[in-house]
Structure formats: structure tokens, C-alpha cells
Amino acid sequence: MMGRSPRRDENGLKKGPWTPEEDHILVDYIQKHGHGSWRSLPKLAGLNRCGKSCRLRWTNYLRPDIKRGKFSEEEEQTIINLHAVLGNKWSAIATHLSGRTDNEIKNFWNTHLKKKLLQMGIDPVTHRPRTDLNILANLPQLLAAVNFSNLINNPLDNALRLQSDAAQLAKIQLMHNILQVLGTSSTSSSSCCTPPTIEVIMNLLAGPTFRGNHQLYESQLEGNSNLPFGFAPHELTQLQSSFLNLEASQHQPQFSEYHQPMKDSKICSTNNDQFASSSSSPSINPTSTPLQLPALAPASPERLPATVYQTENKNFNQKDISNLSSTSTTFEAWGDLMDDEASDSYWRDIIDQASSQSWPIS
DNA sequence: AATCCACTCAACCGCGGTAAT
DNA sequence: CATTACCGCGGTTGAGTGGAT
Numbered sequence: 001m002m003g004r005s006p007r008r009d010e011n012g013l014k015k016g017p018w019t020p021e022e023d024h025i026l027v028d029y030i031q032k033h034g035h036g037s038w039r040s041l042p043k044l045a046g047l048n049r050c051g052k053s054c055r056l057r058w059t060n061y062l063r064p065d066i067k068r069g070k071f072s073e074e075e076e077q078t079i080i081n082l083h084a085v086l087g088n089k090w091s092a093i094a095t096h097l098s099g100r101t102d103n104e105i106k107n108f109w110n111t112h113l114k115k116k117l118l119q120m121g122i123d124p125v126t127h128r129p130r131t132d133l134n135i136l137a138n139l140p141q142l143l144a145a146v147n148f149s150n151l152i153n154n155p156l157d158n159a160l161r162l163q164s165d166a167a168q169l170a171k172i173q174l175m176h177n178i179l180q181v182l183g184t185s186s187t188s189s190s191s192c193c194t195p196p197t198i199e200v201i202m203n204l205l206a207g208p209t210f211r212g213n214h215q216l217y218e219s220q221l222e223g224n225s226n227l228p229f230g231f232a233p234h235e236l237t238q239l240q241s242s243f244l245n246l247e248a249s250q251h252q253p254q255f256s257e258y259h260q261p262m263k264d265s266k267i268c269s270t271n272n273d274q275f276a277s278s279s280s281s282p283s284i285n286p287t288s289t290p291l292q293l294p295a296l297a298p299a300s301p302e303r304l305p306a307t308v309y310q311t312e313n314k315n316f317n318q319k320d321i322s323n324l325s326s327t328s329t330t331f332e333a334w335g336d337l338m339d340d341e342a343s344d345s346y347w348r349d350i351i352d353q354a355s356s357q358s359w360p361i362s
Numbered sequence: 363a364a365t366c367c368a369c370t371c372a373a374c375c376g377c378g379g380t381a382a383t
Numbered sequence: 384c385a386t387t388a389c390c391g392c393g394g395t396t397g398a399g400t401g402g403a404t
Contacts (some may be wrong), residue, residue: 059391091391106394
């Protein structure tokens with residue numbers, strides 16, 4: 001039996017694992033009388049335990065409606081989605097998974113899901129691509145992260161929309177990381193290895209659909225074909241354009257362009273527009289300057305896009321900010337972006353719930 | 363067979379929020 | 384308003400388990 005060896009506290013109350021006899025007494029008492037005051041329960045029930053221990057045993061193990069056993073794929077996805085919105089609010093997450101306790105979900109997260117996300121190159125705290133990775137060595141993981149939403153095949157459409165937002169962030173991050181690395185490579189005379197060519201990266205990003213066949217890929221614009229890695233066709237155009245510009249700039253390196261504060265924040269505002277509009281149709285403003293990308297996102301507790309772009313770019317113009325101006329908190333921003341999704345009441349509830357709570361800094 | 367080690371999960375601990383006094 | 388008691392939550396602990404060596 002897992003757990004702790006039997007101990008007693010300073011009051012002589014038993015600690016450690018529960019025996020079947022104790023379980024029986026507790027269940028029997030609660031079924032007859034309800035738990036009432038947890039503090040007084042042990043004495044009334046004849047248990048040599050503290051009330052806290054009784055409550056925990058009941059809520060995490062003995063409650064009749066507890067579902068035991070492996071988490072389903074659907075439950076797994078729900079936890080991931082909810083965690084992206086709620087953070088480590090295990091009890092809040094548990095309310096959306098009937099029969100699962102906060103403790104069980106927390107354990108499952110810490111032992112399985114966290115690792116799973118890390119393996120995919122996703123920071124389990126921010127739900128964004130990890131930035132502590134060697135971008136080129138870990139390109140496959142980042143691409144997997146970008147393509148995360150494509151891996152999900154469950155009926156939770158609303159959840160998928162959130163996932164889509166996360167994937168969109170991953171795309172932006174990935175594009176930025178690639179450009180940054182290429183920019184760095186182009187200015188590094190001591191580079192020991194040859195950076196991947198634009199073509200190689202574009203092939204990785206776009207797969208056979210995009211390779212050397214711009215017409216074909218443009219013809220797919222209307223039909224919104226299943227481009228790999230979740231990149232929309234216009235995003236690939238944009239990305240390719242960025243690479244081409246970069247390639248040109250490599251001959252006359254102007255590295256500072258990548259790192260100076262953005263003088264106009266079209267990309268940022270566009271990103272905000274993305275979050276302020278339907279998240280299912282992300283777009284990169286085709287008129288924006290290709291190299292103007294958001295600052296590399298730190299692996300920080302800022303986990304949601306509105307906050308990220310608000311804090312990372314101090315140079316919002318007022319018009320751009322106005323998209324978020326009515327939102328004083330991150331969750332309210334999420335709420336705003338979902339305003340046009342009248343059927344999103346489920347997720348709105350979650351967000352409302354979260355916005356009423358303090359945001360965990362973990 | 364013995365040992366090591368990573369993993370799991372029940373249970374504990376401490377803190378913050380809130381209702382009662 | 385201040386204090387106290389209680390509850391619930393999130394983080395952490397540690398014994399059991401099973402696979403690898």
C-alpha cells in the first residue's frame with residue numbers, strides 16, 4: 001500500500017494511511033449524518049483522526065461519485081485546455097471533470113501531462129513553446145507544438161479554439177525564433193556550423209504542398225487546405241517573404257533591425273487583432289513589415305496572449321490598444337475576444353470563473 | 363537475487379479566505 | 384474593527400511499486 005507509515009501527532013491522533021475499518025466508519029457516519037462540521041466529525045464518528053484528515057479521505061477517496069482509473073484522452077485534453085486558462089487551479093479544473101478530484105488531476109498533471117507537454121516543446125506553465133531550447137536542435141518539437149491543435153481529435157470544439165490560440169502563439173514564436181536564429185547566424189563569424197537554408201526551413205514548415213510550388217499553394221488559399229503545421233497559406237507567404245527579406249539582408253546585415261524596439265507595432269497590433277477577433281482565423285497583416293516581430297517571449301508566468309503583447313510591447317499605438325482598452329485583466333481580454341462567439345458560454349464561464357480569482361504566479 | 367532508481371499517488375502541511383464572535 | 388475558528392486549496396512528502404542493471 002502506498003502512502004505513509006502510521007504515525008501519531010502530538011495529540012495522539014492517528015496520521016498516515018487509512019485502514020479499511022476507518023474507511024468503513026467514516027463512510028458509514030457520513031451516509032447517516034452527513035459530514036457536518038469536519039472538526040467535530042471524528043469525535044462523533046469515533047475516529048481517532050483530525051477532521052482535516054477525514055475530509056481529505058472522504059473528498060479524495062471515499063466519496064461515492066469518484067471515478068477511478070485511467071484518464072481518457074478526452075479528459076486529458078480537457079485538463080490541458082483548462083490548465084491553459086485556469087493555471088494550477090486544480091479544484092476549478094476538477095469541477096469540469098465529473099468524478100475526478102483536484103488531487104487526482106494535480107497528480108496526473110505533475111506525473112504525466114507536464115512531461116508530455118515538455119516533450120512536445122511546450123512550456124507547461126505558459127502553454128507556449130519553450131524558449132530555453134536550441135531552436136534548431138529542437139525544431140521538430142517546436143513544429144509539433146505548432147501543430148498541436150492538429151493532433152487533437154475530440155469533439156470539444158470550443159476547447160479546440162483555445163488550443164488554436166495556443167497554436168497561433170506557437171507559430172508566431174516559431175517564426176520569430178527562426179528569424180532570430182538566422183539573424184544571429186548571419187552575423188556570427190564564429191559560427192561553427194552551417195545554418196539551415198531558407199529552403200530547408202520552408203520545406204520543414206510547409207511540407208510538400210509549399211515546396212517550390214507557389215501557384216499550387218496559392219490555389220489552395222480559398223479552400224483552406226490542410227497545410228502542415230497549422231500554418232495558413234497566407235502565413236506561409238508571409239513567412240517566406242520574411243525569409244527572402246532576411247536572405248537579402250544577410251548580404252548587408254542590419255541586425256539591429258531585429259532587436260530595436262518596434263517603431264510601429266503592426267505585427268503586435270495584428271496579433272492583438274487576432275485575439276480580439278475570431279481565434280479560428282488567425283491572420284498576419286500582409287502589409288506589415290516582415291521583420292517586425294514581437295519580442296521573444298520569455299518563459300515567464302505571463303501565459304496569455306493579451307498580457308504578453310500588452311507587456312512586451314510598450315509602443316502600442318492608441319488604436320491598437322483600444323482593442324484591449326476595455327480589458328483590465330487578461331481574462332477579461334479573453335472574454336472580449338470571445339464576445340462574438342455567443343455559443344462559447346462554457347468557456348466564458350471558465351474564464352469568468354478564472355477572472356474572479358487571483359492569477360497564480362508559479 | 364539484490365540493488366538502484368524513477369515513478370506513482372495517498373496523505374500531510376501550511377497558507378489564505380471567510381464566516382462567526 | 385480585531386480576533387478566532389474553520390474550511391478549502393495548492394504544494395510537497397514519502398512509502399510502495401516495478402523496471403533496469
